[in-house]
Amino acid sequence: MKISSIFILSISSLFILACNSEPRKLPILGSREPVEKTVDGKTVVDTIYQTIPAFSFMNQDSAIINNDSLKNSIYVADFFFTSCPSICPIMSKNLLTVYEKYKGNPEVRFLSHTIDPKYDTIPVLKKYADKLGVKGTQWSFLLGSKDSVYLLAKNGYMSYSKENDSIPGGYEHSGYFLLVDKDKRIRGAYDGTDKDQVAQMSKDMDVLLSEYHPK
């Protein structure tokens, strides 16, 4: 009697779960703030999510990339420098597989911010992109002043990067890929050196894209 009731319970719960299977949604990361608003004479509480602050940088083709040029795409951001001997090559390799998947999709962009603007000039970034096999502006390698990039990393992406002479290459930075939606909110953070996490990011990007294409 007992066993059969447990059995029935578990089966029915399975059914309920199956009925409730709403499409998976990615969480919105970062800090949030409740704001009271007056709508139609009533006070309602709205939530303001953390967003990436506005920026304007130049990419490997000397084109300006800013908030406006990104408004119709989700994007993956990371921090790197071309002469980096530690985690950057494996990150580039992993991001390359994701890039290949979304190649030509105008809704998906990739932004790699250099944290070594002194050495990574536009021609250096251009050569890096060429050698990596990246064409066009879908994957942009961005040059900005050191202060603005470091501030963006810290305040926008909750990531970090700084000069450190004691490590190979002279700069240290986190190896995270940040997935950002069309409203500039962070929807995922993945270890760019870990193949499995990058594969997860690739899946999550499909989930995020489906938010903009409801069935």
Next chain:
Amino acid sequence: MRKTIVSVSFLLLTAAIFFSACVNEDSIKYQRYYSDGLDVYKIHCQNCHMDDGKGLAGLIPPLTDTTFLKLNRKMLASYIVYGLEDTIKIHCIEYEGKMPAEKHLASIDLAKLLTYVTNSFGNKQGIFDVKEVEKNLNDYIKANN
């Protein structure tokens, strides 16, 4: 009759064991170098050359060009210790990036590392001995002074 067969086969077996033990001393050393070399590779090389030795697109050369590694066997130790700035051609593609120097590696680690690299990713060059590494490095210093 049966006794002799048993004793002869016993003798043969013992001899075979002794013989294989002698032969295996070299292969044990090789295997030890190879597996230790993998650890050195993981720490000092894998970030750029990747776990499969395939490098990164046109930026970081792969270690799969068996001809290049064979022709430049004498130079390999110095490439690692002093880095490499020259443009090299691997599988008909030119690579001009700078390989950083790994000056702190001991000869024994270099020997193990090179044993691993020259016997992985399609290469099959056999063991890289410490003496060979030291000779190669001395020759390199002499040639560059």
